[in-house]
Amino acid sequence: MQVALARSAGFCLGVSLALKHLDKELAAFAKSSFGGDRLLTFGPIIHNPLVMRSYEEQGVICEDDPARIRQGDRVVIRAHGIPCEVEQKLREAGAVIIDATCPKVKKAQLAIAGIKNRYATLLLFGEREHPEVRGLLSYSRNASLVFGSLAELEALALEPGPYVLAAQTTQDREAFYAAQKYLEERFAASERSRVHGPLRILDTICNATRDRQQGVIDLCGTVRALVVVGGFNSGNTRRLAEVARAAGAYALHVEQAADFSEDQKAQLRQYGTVGLTAGASTPQAHIEAMQIFLQDV
C-alpha cells in the first residue's frame, strides 16, 4: 500500500520537552547518582501505554497520590501541570520536583494567576476533570466557572460582568471564539459591564492540536482511508480519528500493528493508499514503524 503522512503528526512541544526532562533524570538514575532515591512521574507523563511500559521497565514509577511520595523522591511533573496545592504537598513530603510543565501551560497558569480584577469571574473553557483544567483552576484567585461547550455556557446563570475568558490549551479555537461572541453580545447593553469592562480575553489556546486536526482534514482531501496511531487513552489521538470520520474517511485508531484485525487489513488494502497520522503523545519511532507496516499490508 501507498502511505501518505499527515503534515503535522506526533509529539507536540510540551510532550517532547517533558520526555527530555524524564530521559535526563533517567540517565542519572541509571548511574545510581540519586543514592537509592526513587524516580517518579506524577501521573502518566504521556498518554501512551507502550511508552509508559518502557519507562516502568526502566524503574520509573507512576504515582498520582501525594500521600505516597517519600522524602528524597525525584518527581517529574508532566506537561499538563499540576494544581498548586498538590505541588505544595509534594514539597512538604520532601520530594525533589522536576517541573516539566509545558511552557504554554505554564504561561496559561501564570496568566490566570495574574488576573488583577478581583471582582472578575474566570470562565474557563475546558474539560472539568482534565488534569490541566484542575491545575489551571488552582492558579485562579477569582471565582471560577468551567464550561465544556457553548450550550453549557449558555446554561450558566451569569450576572453582568466582569469576566475573564480563558481556555484549556487544547480546546478548539473556533468554539472559543463562539463563546467570546456569545458573552460580548449578552453583556453589550449592561451598565455594570460598561463600568467594569465586560470581558477580558486570555489567549491560552495552543495550536498543536488544531494543526494535527487540520493535517487530517487536508489529508482526507486526497485519501479515503486513514490510520491514527497512538494511545487509546489519549483524547487528542481519539479526536483525530473522529475528525477523519467526520471528513468522510474510513478511519482506524490503533496503538500498534498487532491491533489490526485481518478484516481491517483487507479493508485498507481496497483503498490502495492510506493516510497516516498520530496524536501528540505518539513517538516518531511508532509512526515510522507503522508506516513500514502499512506499506507491506
Ligand code: SF4
Ligand atoms: S498541546 Fe500545546 S500546550 Fe499542550 S502540552 Fe502540547 S505544546 Fe503544550
